[in-house]
Amino acid sequence: MVEHLFEDIFIVTRLDPDGKKFDRVSRIEARSEQFDMYMQLDVATEVYPMQAGEKFTMVLAPTLNLDGTPDTGYYTQAGRKTLADKFDYVMHGKLYKISEDSSSGQAAKVEIYASFGGLLMMLKGDPSSAASLELDQRLFLLMRKV
Amino acid sequence: MARPEERLRCTKEPFIEDVGTRRIKSIRFSMFSGNEVRQSAEAQVWNSRIYDQDMRPVPNGLLDTRMGAANKLGECTTCHGSFAECPGHFGYLKLVLPVFNVGFFNCILDVLKCICKSCSRVLLMEKDRREFLKKMRNPKADPLQKSAIMKKVRDKCKLSRCPWCDFINGVVKKGKAGLIILHDCSKTLDGSTEAIRSALSHKKEKISISAVRMLDAATVLSLFRRMIDEDCELLNLGDRPEKLIVTEIAVPPVPIRPSVFVAGGRMSNEDSITVILKSIANTNSILKETLQTGGQFTKCYDCWQLLQLQVVEYINSDSPSLSDSQHRGLVQRLKGKTGRFRGNLSGKRTEYTGRTVISPDPNLRITEVAIPILMARVLTYPERVSYYNIEKLRQCIRNGPHKHPGANFIIQPDGTKLHLKYCDRRIAARDLKYGCVVERHLEDGDIVLFNRQPSLHRMSIMSHRARIMPWRTLRFNESVCNPYNADFDGDEMNLHVPQTEEARTEALMLMGVQNNLCTPKNGEILVASTQDFLTSSFLVTRKDNFYDRSSFTLLCSYLGDAMENIDLPTPALIKPIELWTGKQLFSVLVRPNASTKVFLNFTVKEKIYTSREAMCPSDGFVYFRNSELLSGQVGKTTLGNGNKDGMFSVLVRDYNSHAAASCMNRLAKFSARFIGNHGFSIGVDDVQPGEHLNQQKKKKIDEGYKECHDLIASYSKGALTLQPGCNAAQTLELKITGVLNQIRATAGNVCMDTLHWRNSPLIMSQCGSKGSPINISQMVACVGQQSVGGRRAPNGFIDRTLPHFPINSKTPAAKGFVANSFYTGLTATEFFFHTMGGREGLVDTAVKTAETGYMSRRLMKGLEDLSVFYDQTVRNASGGIVQFLYGDDGMDPAKMEGKDGKPLNLDQLFMKVMATCPQRGHDTLSPGEILQILNVKLSEHDASSDDSCSEKFKQLLTKFLEERIKLLKNTRRSLHLDEDHVGKKDSSIEECIAANISGISAKQLQVFLDTCLSRYHSKKIEAGASIGAIGAQSIGEPGTQMTLKTFHFAGVASMNVTLGVPRIKEIINASKKISTPIITAELLSGKDVLSARIVKGSMEKAVLGEVAESIKIVLKSSQPNLVVKLDMQRIEALHMGISADSVQLSILNHPKIKLKSEHVRVIDKAKLRIYPAGIDKCKLQYELHNLKSMLPKVIVKGIPTVERAVINKIGDGYNLLVEGTNLLAVMGTPGVDAMKTKSNHIMEVNRTLGIEAARRSIIDEIQYTMKSHGMNIDLRHMMLLADLMTYKGEILGITRYGIAKMKSSVLMLASFEKTAEHLFNASYSGREDQIEGVSECIIMGIPMQLGTGILKVRQRLEHLPEFKYQPDPILS
Incomplete structure (x- = not known):
């Protein structure tokens, strides 16, 4: 079993904090239970509707292969068993930016930015959560409602 | 011209040395004396009749056949050439009495003012004379200074008594009517006038005596003949002064004044010059007869005056001494826009050109132009037959002139030309030999020049590759509309076909579309996507656009013509169903497959950007990282023109123009096909305001009106608080205008907020393809205040704008505020105010085009000959230095990447280096190490290369890295790490994160610095760059766009x-x-x-x-x-x-x-x-x-x-x-x-x-x-x-006076303005024109010394004299 880069359970606190701008995509605001992470994530709500107050598990993984072989970057359709089988909603994208959050005074926080083909994610939390993440890393985001 | 049998036959051919080609080195202007005129003439003209009864030219008439053929039927009897062959020969017409030359009249007057009217010596004391002569003979004095000295001499010559012969000299002045010179001695203090008067006073009959004598042309001529050469020199005369007076008229060759038969050959229409010369010949013969028969003096005199006026008309029919003239004199032929200088010498008509209507074709590449077959059959290229193309050319010959890939002519090596219409083409094709030249039709890939008027900058004419297509229009990719400023509402464009391989190469290298993507005006990209391309890119990259496998692959196939491999990316959404986003499509567009080594890195803020960088809620932050579109809905800022950090600019700078061009091609193809299927149109429902908007608008307008009324009330009470520097009325106007603009703005904002995102005008304005928020709100909400001349509508009636309003009304509606929208419709008065504003715009554009055109022309004439030399100085044609280093740093403005003319955009470059060159586990540098590496690099660079970079650039680089170091320190501080000492990456989680956030590895810094330096050096301006012309265009062209x-x-x-x-x-x-x-x-x-x-x-x-x-x-x-x-x-x-x-x-x-x-x-x-x-x-x-x-x-x-x-x-x-x-x-x-x-x-x-x-x-x-x-x-x-404007030490305007002081060339000045004046003055002072400037070279048809012409191959033929290292021995 391969180790995930990040795993936590989130609760959706708000939908579209800046007002609804797109028909089929909503930006969700979520907080995690375990690491007290804050997340903003664009979700294609047309195919995977979400509501405020819902709880979901989110996993970031470098590959979908169960044995942990790295992702080739090429997409194959072969119906092998993958990590995705356990989840309802899977996105593929790239980590493009890590920055420090200077606003929150004492406790240093790190912001992790990723883009899944234009659907963006911003994950804010303790630096330790970002330890295994690297810039320009290919990421799979997997979600399952609990 | 001469036929062999007509020439004098010698037993031996005379030996003529072959000196090879000759080049005109300089032109000296001077005058012809009567003798010279006679010598160069072939025939004397004295007969005032032109044709005899049989309509044959009369011998010694004006169309004497010895002077050349008068029309296509005639033949020259001097050289026996036909009308096409013989350029004609001069004749002469002897005048009985000399007359003045109008062009030199002022010069004659000046000379007469300076000389004694008895002995012809200069009226100067010997000491002054010597001094002036010395100044005049100073070898350093340029023509301008000499004419200034001449003016001084003229002002000094005020002696009333000649120092040489004691003759009393009076004032010389111009007569009131006609060309008369008066010598007025009445003012001179001399008793003679009084003496005569008193002597005559007792006579009975009144005899009017006057001291004013007339100096007629004959007298002046004899005076001038007696002048000594030294005096001529003193007066800046280049030649003998008697040549200023006409004694013989050179009759120009017949071919330049052709005679046209009309009415079936019974009558003829003569050229103006022939007509004037005819009347001169007539008057001349009458005068001669009168003189011979001893007619009355007055009759003779009148006849002489008539002759004088006719000669004036011959030279300059616009002369003020003539009342009015129906004819065109010699000067009229030269001057003006269509005159010889500007119409025929500076600009010429050419062959191998075409012109037709243009239309768009997104399927063409940006470097291509589609040429109709019809046109391609006429335009040809002479291709030399060789081993490689003989079969192709044979086929062309077989096809002949009427079938497309054909040919029109074959030119044999001996020079004979074979027309393929009138010969057996099969035989011609069979007999084709290597070395022949075939004028074949244009084919795909030929290089053509493409141009649209007005050609305001160098991108108005660019070279494209031909693509032969059916139908009748010239077509090109819409991306190239911008540089030509073309649209397809009926515009026509021109096409030229270069005829030699050299010309083609030069055109391709210098004028190719690919090499002119950026404007030298400021380095912004000019060839870029427009209109529909922007709209469809905007639509496709919308965040909620998802495509399933079939539609995504379909869209991918739109990118090219099925000739490219495309790597399908992993879908962004894998579960519940696999979906790709539009942004992924854009990533494919930039980098279709892994073998395309293009890594695009940049960020851009679009129009719709609000805040928080990439997390912008409206998705306005475009972020490309390694050719992947991470965020942002792309629009004009990313893809359009007039931008330095857009996608295509970055591609051009970081990769090459080819990468940018192929990307543009892909985008054009994709957009046209996508939007064709998607559909995009506009209708009434797009501009229908909602209920909410109507209420809001009504509320706002009512509020605004009330505010205005309050203001007006307080104004009439006099209670308005004044603004600084304004009176009450001005303050009121200002405040009301402010309120009314506020109404329009708020109405517009409400309108923009209420529109649905699918609203077509909204989409167009957001992506920047067409229209602005103001346009939309004018259609939907409120048109707003109309202004005329920057103010509210003026009073066209007494104290009011229109009679619909009370007198002195200052309410918004009465002063041109249009509260309605275009959708609701304007009221009658509103409509009228709107037309007032509209008319102002129209008038302004009409006036401005003429004004800016003239401004551009002057700028061009002023700056045309400035170019960069190999020593980096900017000099004019005669070698005078204008700048020691172009622009103080010697950089090429076309290649500048940063804002305000900075050579590099360091932020973007740094980002690219960081993205393309990952750290890969290497340790990052500490602040101290970064600075150290920078300094080592800079000093190393200074030492190694011969031309180091400017101080300014080094500062820029250092400042940028210091900025980075500050960021690095910030990061480390917030992560509670030591700011100055960077630990190993694997020592702690914090270290690792800090490295990820803002760490710079040694390798990255090295690559960054190397790229900066090498790129800096590639941006230096090249020697020979005609930077003057580019500068003139860069300042002139924006002038045309300036709004009112x-x-x-x-x-x-x-x-x-x-x-x-x-x-x-x-x-x-x-x-x-x-x-x-x-x-x-x-x-x-x-x-x-x-x-x-x-x-x-x-x-x-x-x-x-x-x-x-x-x-x-x-x-x-x-x-x-x-x-x-x-x-x-x-x-x-x-x-x-x-x-x-x-x-x-x-x-x-x-x-x-x-x-x-x-x-x-x-x-x-x-x-x-x-x-x-x-x-x-x-x-x-x-x-x-x-x-x-x-x-x-x-x-x-x-x-x-x-x-x-x-x-x-x-x-x-x-x-x-x-x-x-x-x-x-x-x-x-x-x-x-x-x-x-x-x-x-x-x-x-x-x-x-x-x-x-x-x-x-x-x-x-x-x-x-x-x-x-x-x-x-x-x-x-x-x-x-x-x-x-300042290099001469005084400020010279770019006007005819200023330019005359800047340039020394007569031809250049003559081709600018005041043609005749410059030519006459030049020949008076005998000026010489070294043919070195641009205008002169064009006039003479010589390659100019700029650009590629700066290159000269020089070969040393004889050995240098050996240098002696010792002084010459005293005794040898």
């Missing part, structure tokens, strides 16, 4: 500065008087309002009438006087510092009031008593009243030329804006910081501060004007212009 915003508030409302084309014109013309001179005075204590008020008070002029409480006449028994009482309260309040003493001084210094100090007595601090100066009692009353009317106008304080001064608040400080001139006085005013005080009046800056300050001021003023119109022009162009 001609005024602008200089910080303070109501203080207008001229802007736009008029201002640019003022600067370029170096006008002595400008319309709005403003001095910006900084204050020593800039934070203090009070001191600002005091300074303002001391500058603004105050007249006595303003500060005096009363000026009274006191009539007492003792002595009547005037009592002036000053209003001290007011003086104190305004800090004017005026006292009775200072007033006394001002009165005494007034130029009109002539009083002495005893007349003006100071009584106390605020009182003066003034006594009239005259003692005359009867004039006393008059003088008192006179004084009383004059005194209030006496300026008691301030600078007379200053209209007013306004205090301007900037930030927390103040400065003064002074309207008016006299910079020196303003700088000298106490309290003004003279070091920082500026004026916008260039001539005054020159007068006050000198030429360097004037240069700086020219640069700043042009830049300010351009900036305020939102135009960004590289500073280097303005520097060059300013340097050209």
